[in-house]
Amino acid sequence: xxxxxxxxxxxxxxxxxxxxxxxxxxxxxxxxxxxxxxxxxxxxxxxxxxxxxxxxxxxxxxxxxxxxxxxxxxxxxxxxxxxxxxxxxxxxxxxxxxxxxxxxxxxxxxxxxxxxxxxxxxxxxxxxxxxxxxxxxxxxxxxxxxxxxxxxxxxxxxxxxxxxxxxxxxxxxxxxxxxxxxxxxxxxxxxxxxxxxxxxxxxxxxxxxxxxxxxxxxxxxxxxxxxxxxxxxxxxxxxxxxxxxxxxxxxxxxxxxxxxxxxxxxxxxxxxxxxx
Numbered sequence: 001x002x003x004x005x006x007x008x009x010x011x012x013x014x015x016x017x018x019x020x021x022x023x024x025x026x027x028x029x030x031x032x033x034x035x036x037x038x039x040x041x042x043x044x045x046x047x048x049x050x051x052x053x054x055x056x057x058x059x060x061x062x063x064x065x066x067x068x069x070x071x072x073x074x075x076x077x078x079x080x081x082x083x084x085x086x087x088x089x090x091x092x093x094x095x096x097x098x099x100x101x102x103x104x105x106x107x108x109x110x111x112x113x114x115x116x117x118x119x120x121x122x123x124x125x126x127x128x129x130x131x132x133x134x135x136x137x138x139x140x141x142x143x144x145x146x147x148x149x150x151x152x153x154x155x156x157x158x159x160x161x162x163x164x165x166x167x168x169x170x171x172x173x174x175x176x177x178x179x180x181x182x183x184x185x186x187x188x189x190x191x192x193x194x195x196x197x198x199x200x201x202x203x204x205x206x207x208x209x210x211x212x213x214x215x216x217x218x219x220x221x222x223x224x225x226x227x228x229x230x231x232x233x234x235x236x237x238x239x240x241x242x243x244x245x246x247x248x249x250x251x252x253x254x255x256x257x258x259x260x261x262x263x264x265x266x267x268x269x270x271x272x273x274x275x276x
Contacts, residue, residue, distance in 0.1 A: 027062045028069035034060065035070065039079050039092055050080060050090040097186055098273065101193035105270030108194075115264040118195055123248045125188045126172065130228060130244035131237040132179035139232060143178030147229055150174055155222060161212050168218075169196045171225050175232075175244075197272030202262035221247075 038044045051059070056067050071090055074080045078099055080090040108118070133143045150171050157163035173196065176188045212218060224247045231240035 026069075027060075027066040028073065031056070031060045031062060031066060031070035032073040035074060036077075036079060039074075039094065044092045046092060046094040048092045050092060052089075097189055098193060100186060101190040101197075102270055102273045104190045105194050105197075105268055105273050108268040109270050113268050115195075115198060115262075115266055115268060118191060118198075118268060119264055122188070122191050122195060123245070125184075125191070126176060126248060127241040127244040129176045129179040129181075129184055129188055130232065131241040132181055132184065133175055134232045134235050134237040134240040136178075136180045139235070142180075143175065144229070144233055146174045146178060147171060147225075147232070151222070151225055151229065154225075158218055158222065159215065161218065164218055165199065165212055166196075168212075168221055168225075169199055175228075194268065194270075194273060198262065198269070201269075201272045202266075 035044075035050065044050065050056070050071075053064065053067055057064065060067070071080065071082055074090075075082050078095070079093055081093065082088075082090045133139060136142060150167055154164055154167040154171070157167065169192075173189070173192050176192050177185050179185055179188075224243070228240060228243040228247060231243050
């Protein structure tokens with residue numbers, strides 16, 4: 001027999017086929033991503049209804065179970081609320097800053113974080129927001145009117161600590177919200193909301209105002225707010241930062257919430273945001 005040369009066909013190596021398997025996203029995740037983008041981009045308005053399931057099936061070309069799972073994903077994220085029954089549908093919710101504050105509270109509470117920690121963070125970060133307010137070229141039409149409105153209202157109720165305390169806190173909230181930097185407003189604003197929740201729960205609702213029960217102390221905070229306002233009005237960023245730092249560093253008792261009476265060695269409670 002004449003020699004025949006046999007060509008050996010190489011077989012695919014199993015090890016190569018097993019390397020880095022490609023994982024396609026689940027259909028439900030793809031649908032959720034598409035709807036999420038529409039919500040966050042504003043294509044779907046806050047309070048609007050999502051398209052009917054029949055329309056979603058036609059748009060995405062998937063099965064009903066994939067649509068239902070996609071809606072569960074978005075509902076878990078707080079972006080929709082699914083209404084069941086005769087009047088069904090899914091209502092769109094834009095993300096809210098209050099949700100960020102609540103989630104922050106949950107994380108801090110799970111770590112056993114003390115209120116002293118939140119207080120120190122605000123003391124470090126809020127002065128930067130004050131400086132940013134003073135640096136805004138449009139401050140005369142944006143942040144200053146809001147601060148002045150709160151300050152005027154606070155002076156009107158100076159004799160009533162129950163009404164004055166939340167307005168004093170609102171001054172800080174407005175200043176952070178109007179600093180002109182969206183990221184700072186959100187992050188520091190979440191801390192402010194968390195702190196205000198504890199002020200409301202631990203101090204105002206229990207009438208334990210600490211030194212705020214003294215009208216002289218309330219008048220002192222009015223003067224400090226006026227000083228801070230003037231720095232922002234003049235565009236004095238360095239002065240505004242300094243005034244804010246001095247105002248926040250004012251503490252009659254080392255272990256108390258500034259001029260409030262509650263103990264800042266207590267653990268953060270996220271429920272002060274949720275229940276408020």
